[in-house]
Amino acid sequence: MTETDPMADEFDTVAWWTATAVAELGAEYALPAACRGSGSPAALDWLAGAMGVRAGTRLLDSGAGVGGPAEYVARGLDAAPVLAEPMEGACRAARTLFGKPVVVADGAALPFPDATFDCAWSLGVLCTLEDKRSYLRELIRVVRPGGPVGMLVYTRAVDVLPDQPEGNHFPSRAELDADLGACGLTVLDETRLTDVAGTPDDWQDAAARVEEVIEQQHGHDERWKRAQAQQDTITALIGDGLVVGVLMACRAGSPRPR
Template sequence: MSEAEPMADEFDTVAWWTATAVAELGQDHALPAACRGSGSPAGLDWLGASLGLAPGTRLLDSGAGVGGPAEYAARSFGVRPVLAEPMEGACRAASRLFDNPVVVADGLALPFPDEAFDAAWSLGVLCTIEDKRAYLAELRRAVVPGGAVGLLVYTRAVESLPDQPEGNHFPTRSELADDLRATGLTLVEETLLADLPETPEDWNQAAARVEDVIERRHRDDERWQRAQSQQETIVGLIRDELVVGVLVSCRRD
């Protein structure tokens, strides 16, 4: 199995299945399902406030998945989001679920001119990138001088992990700090996901119902099985505090 397969299963195939499951259950399930793995409402609230998001802010969401966090920012802060996502299935799902512009694009080569956005964020993506400094440099390039850049990064709390999910390259917090400095991003504020309020139960239940529909329809599909195994590995690492979610708010120098 190539390293790309589990990533494509989760972020392409299962992403599209998520949109079709929401169509069965109702649009009130869209936001919880589409934010899975990209931070809780409390995390998105913290990051949006720290970045200074406000009505009319031009926000780039790089590695946007199926568009949940961008839609949350639009509803909560009044931003004008643009989504960039390399997986075509996720882009189709985002277009089906929400009414925000989305483009199929690699975060290492964003198809936008310099300084096109007031702010940018990338949630749960950096740990899947080997060349982290190139990825961060693209985020920096896309925002105006002094613009805000936000990240949700899953960081490695130990020297080596007992289980290494395929396609993931978790940095330590020290390595993350070095990469930010090297790419001209000044750390303003950070917090641990675990220190924020828990996700509301009705939000969790809505997301779980979507996952139940996907499992019912696709549990015999090898792509679902691979994605599920990958997800269970990462959840276990987070539960055991070997991998720690960190929200980071930065400014472009």
């Protein structure tokens, strides 16, 4: 990634600005701000339930961002998450906000032995990758045999999007199914993001307040402007139904021959 890459702007620079804004506003703003873009509490509850996450579950959050969803299941279910995230700024933010174990790592080359975790999830990450199969196979490798793999994937509902956000590679549902099948992943349960309850008003208000502080402090910065434009484009595509979020709980079986 380059220094002018909107993906780096959002998930590295703005991620760290999020932690500093929360430090100014108060700890009660941390979880809503850190879960922004990763699904509502109801979505996280649905996915954790479908995956069987419970007290003591060793969960890998790959592409964890600033760590909100992992912290949510740690608090609500007493799970034991470990975070892997390629952006150093997001890792620093996650450590600062929540103090959970986090490592700077590419999701396609995770620094963990085979079968380290009971399960793994990846929220809104697969749709940013060109090589989805290498990433999926690595998730499977670090999960114990038979352990679930959960995902939030944003899929493309049309052949060609009117606006293509830089750094995103939204698969069609057929393309996603082909990638899952090639890696030996069977979908156990799924639901559209729009079919679960949305984010509560108090969470939305808290996240919006954090964004206001970031804009007040950094709105003049070109990195903020690029990240905001990227976010606005994706929000519009989702709002128009051209990109659809799907929650999936999967389990690995036998992959198809390469």
